[in-house]
Amino acid sequence: MVxxxxxxxxxxxxxxxxxxxxxxxxxxxxxxxxxxIPNGKKKGSLFIKFELILPSSYFFKDESLYKQLEDALPPKENVEPLGEEVTLQEYDKSRYKNTNNSKHRNAYDSDEEEEDDDEDDVNGMKYEYEFRPGCPVH
Structure with a gap:
């Protein structure tokens, strides 16, 4: 997906x-x-939450209808997506809930104050993209 x-x-x-x-x-x-991140060259993390609506398995009772559906659709194209390749990392929301302990950070605190690991800017600003079947993703 791009x-x-x-x-x-x-x-x-x-x-x-x-x-x-x-x-x-x-x-x-x-x-x-x-x-x-203000006054810095780094960026925070981009968060993506998937909301999928999928048909139930074997939604056609007659097996031949699957072939008819495939024939009615345009042929599959081998499209090479253009874009910068990034890797999704599983995100456990409960791990990053705001707490009143010393780990709580302001959205604009510098990441340089912490060790440089994959968990930076967890309490900072974030995007949430909503993906729905049939809708183009921009």
Missing amino acids: IKQLDGRKLLLKKKEECGVLHSGLSFKINNEGMP
Whole structure:
């Protein structure tokens, strides 16, 4: 899947195999693709939450209807997506809930105050994209 970033770049979303099958409510983050951090060159994390509406398995009772549906649709195209390849990381919302302990940060705190790991800017600003079947993703 390709999404267009606010700066015009296109991001090709790829999921790690160990993340399993996409399902509704699944959240991911992309490091360094979120909102810019003031007075710095780094960006926060971009968060993506998937809301999927899928048909039930074997929604046709007559097996021959699947072939008719395939014949009625345009032929499959082998399209090479254009964009910058990024990797989705599984996001556990409960792990990043705001708490009243010392780990709570302001959205504009510098990430340089912490070790440089994959968990930076977790309490900072974020985007939430909603993907729906049949709708183009921009």
